[in-house]
Amino acid sequence: MWKIFFFFFFICHAGLISHVNAKDTLAPGTSLLFYAGNYLESSNTQYRLKFIQQPGGSTFNWYLCIQSARYHFQENPEDITIWVAWQGQSDFPPALYMLEEGQLIIDADKDFIVNIQQPSYVKNTTATLLDNGNLVLRSAGGRTLWQSFDYPTNTWLPGMKLGWFGLKTPRPYQRFLTSWIGKQNPSPGAFTLGVHPNNTKQPQLVLMRRGIVYWQSGAWNGTNFKFLQNDNLNYSYFSDDNQRYFILNQQLHFNLTYTLIHASGEVTVEYQGDTEYSSSSYIYCYNSESETAYLDEGCVRVKKSNCSAGHNDWFNSTTGFIDEWEQFLFNSTFGITDCNEMCAKNCSCNAYASMNAEAGTGCKFSSSPAYHYGSDGEALYIRHNAKPANRTKLSPLHHPALPPFTKTKSHHNKTPTIAALTLPFLVILTMVFIVWYMNPRKCCRTCFIAPTEHSRQQLAGKEDDNLPFFNFKSIEMATNNFSKENKLGQGGFGPVYKGILPNGQEIAAKRLSKISGQGIEQFKNEVLLISKLQHRNLVRLLGCCTHGDERILIYEYLPNKSLDSILFDERKKVCLDWRKRVFIIDGIAQGLLYLHKYSRMRIIHRDLKTSNILLDIHMHPKISDFGTARIFKDNVYQASTKSIIGTYGYMSPEYAMNGCFSEKSDVFSFGVMVMEIVSGKRNNDFYNPNHVSNLLGYVWDMWIEGRILDLIDPSMEKTVSINEATRCIQIGLLCVQDNAADRPTMSEVISMLGNESTVLLTPKQPGFSTIIGLKRDDVGNKPKVSTNMITISDIEGR
Template identity: 45%
Template structure:
């Protein structure tokens, strides 16, 4: 059991020290304050006057790290409601809390590296003391004035009297108070989920997973606070305060015998706790209940799953082999691992690596085969859908034996018929040809395809047969809807000019509408295009195997005569370049939207490089290939130039260099070498263009013959980074985020591929502001590459040229 704090003063005689120690022992219940020269060591605690809360050191049993925290004195588990050094844990149990001679509350260990606990409001005199109140608030006072309090810096717990919201609204850097979850129930490192005031509508409390809305907690109607959930105690009295200086929520609880509070749990749930007579109980709240739907228009309900097995996971006992570890870092929690697996339908199961539910293992095989490779003892594995059983495995094997023995003759017959057909076709035999068109009765979701002979008067409802797999060259892809050319003509009003959305290296893109009313985007391969049928096949083969919220979705295709057409989901906001390079529309993308777009693009590329079934290098990432849906969510498109990498393949070389000047990495443009770092370079260009609102290939700084990369590098070195930012973002940007994005962009466009970060590193840097970014080296293509434009460009300081992206279809390496 922890002792009460011991006060050490070197100048007190030995006898007085013994008497003083005895006195403190007798009055241990009153030790709620620490004063100058007092020391609180690892095995000592402060206890609030009413013995409700306790402050002291606690240890993470898995990492051995030590933290200074506050917990309920009656809680045997010592679950901290507030932590002083959450991001800077002590490495051992030598921690000491004391008030330094300058009046500041500091935390040190045997390394004697001080951490100022009250760094948000530094003391100005020596006359200070820190007291733990019965509210759970640790306050630092100068005389009778409070200069700092722990309630202004919440961890994951919302106690009565605590405020969540925005403060210092009239200052240059307003301060936000939110709850941030632990990365796992045992690891207090900052997790994925945040609970706080909705910055879009300040009268709502909500939960975010990073910057994406996760669920609503409740809202203020002008007089009262309404929970989306039915809270168990009904004892919360919320107040909402809003003025020119601050906007926040706070609450109290009714009844003196029951205390209630909230915790932002590591799984993204809002847990409600109550304590009565020293006993703590918990009620967990997640997605809103059926009865509560009408309480708020934006109550978040579960999205329907895109996966055949659904997005729910069953639990089985066992542990995966160590070879399946994707990330062993303790910064990746259970919810991260679940999210990665949930986002990829090919992911069959996942598990945590460490006992404290950090780290991540993923399994992509058949879930019935999982039982044969896992270790039966220890651990927990989460399997998509229903859990497999030994009976399932045995039954499946017997079923396969029956199917193989019975279907072998049929397969031989089919292969022989196919050989005859191909033989006949190679000899220019004539025969009936067919158009394959997706059944217009698509609402059934059967995936059936109608086969119609050309010239037939039959309608799609006359003849229906099961869909066959699309044959592309010698490879067979997964089932994909095939549309007839006539149905596409009808959908696009015969490729009317007013339906034309744009044109790229592939050919024109048109807007269309199917009979059910769904809008589609139709990409038609131009006969004059530098890209050909191989790129068309490549795009169909790749994108049909991919599924991610930041990749555009392929709905089907048409292969008829010389017509090669792709049908995509329609993106109402078109491409990113149509916003950031347009002087009128760029104002619609404030800083929050731009940072969300940057993070979405990064997540999409990371999926391609690491988490999809195929390791894919895109090779043509640019702003015109980033499409925006109705909510401005980014979707990566145009996979015609993409290439598949093997598991052990790190880079490849080509003599046919295809891509877009201004976005190609130097090693690819000059020598035909491409790798994951080629996409990282393109991503860096996109980040710099999003931040600046300037096109790389159309920008020229005449004084030093610098392009956009060189201009960004110079401003960063001179400490003038904010001059690089698009001026329309002045009112919406966060300075620290702008500086971080600029530095991240410069890291991605470094000349040497080895110096650039991986996309895993990029995502970590974007999502965790505590990660220190390395200093970027010289970027590639530092000066303007086009000598023909130099003379003209020198006429203006910052000339905005009208040069369009130049898409390279074929260049031979030097």
């Protein structure tokens, strides 16, 4: 209660504050708080960056956005949101800080970095809202480091580019518009508008609905599109070997012209002049077969359903109440257009509505079109020409790549014949359900079910609504019954299999061994930990399943497997040129910084090594294997354990010898990997029978003698930059210094990697550079190659 009191006290107090002079720039060390009159405003007063409470949400829902004033020439102009940076919940009003280190941070219950996509951060960075609505971060020298135009949401502004970029790099990327999930909910919706990914000779725009083409503009003729003729829109197209994109140009006779993609898939063009404002349809396609459907050319016709030859596939909207809803879809990523599609394809479905009317998410369905009209009711969608008298039992509703929904109510025909057949079946079904429910060997169920008291899966006493649970049978089918042909490899806690889900998605299923020693509580904790981590350089957990003694983790499948499988293979390593290796080093550093500083929980990985770095199709690195990770509280900087878990050669001295671990333990492991990546040699491959000298000792000797060229992998001879490689080796040596206090933090490492002007310290002798008393077998039994496994590390004693 005191938090609520404080919040309202803050708002009331803020209302007494005189209007703050608007500014367009956040300087290092300054902040933007939530209260009336506090915002960044472009110098032309057209745009404002500010925090607002999320419409339709609770008191403590917020988002940071850029808004423009519609009808600005009127006394009370309407604010329209053109860009959203962040959504979140916070017990206190959030604040935006421009840190001295170069991060633009939202301070809330869970901190968020606005410019997290930025490769490296630069001190003395400023954030400025320009007159075209672009939020730009610049260095002290004026160099653009990050800009909001590179990350469009649902609005295409003049000067913003949509298309493909970085085509010559290992990781090309696309910029496109994404609809909101609902009118008042800025979460990503079902529709995207961007450049066609394949057609390069005749470029065109395409509107897609969940990856399926919904509308296409037709070929670009140099000035316009075949199916898109609008005198108030002006485009330019640019293409070369590295990028191809369309840019929307500003019309001189309007102060603002922009394109907006709505939650329904409709796209409109908004025009604003000095004394007028207007809006016109840009793309307008009904997902139905009514006479008024497909008003625009370019719309792709959907396949007719079998419901009355497709004539009843469209729905009338109204407001009111329906007595009984029979099926529910509890999915916060589905909007009303998804409900429409599922209901239209099910002939026994005659009405639908949103589960969460305020947010516009989830679905509920009824076989009866009968409703009670009420202006204060919810938005209802009733099948055209449906008749209440024809009400039948609602068939299971399906959606591609989703399991059928669980029914909460059903109605049966009361005729004696059907009852006589149904009663025995229900008795048997009830008995089966009771046996199944009492059996502890049941599998995790899908998360798309009605939330009854006994139907929710709990992990460690808490529910995780964002983590799907897979049915064991579906994993068996995906992996061809865990066949040898699908086996990717063997980890310390069990085999990993490649699988393909019914929707075509490739997965890596880690099947934990029954003799692995990992208990169910540890499994739960690992699932909870990984499910809350979201970063481009961390492997993504898709879900899990338990079935009797079976415990399975489902991860994204990464086709290039692990870094060590390429780096230490003489034939494969040639594909890792110097640019790719620098890219991999930077990606690992960014992922590790996220774990240490910016994730929801401060995490120490404890088992970083090249076999736990997986590579996607573009050689983008992702940190995996969180089985040994530990969560640190904000005021805790070091911990100790009697159980040393990890891999020799990557362990820091204080951890391997005394069981003490901290962020600096991960920094040591990172330093080892840096030297392995530069040299192409495995740390434990350097040894003598009695005196074991590893890669750290070899690098140190070469560094002292000034023989840097001897350290660089010969396969990179034609691509390597000697200066950059020397700098990387020095950074690696700083990371593996014997004393943990001498090692840099990951923030400092990223600054050193990204800023050549940063002066590097002279490194001290590495820990474990010479290891006395270890036998050859102790360090030589590591597997030379690992596959696309998300493994939990081998447990090794000291």
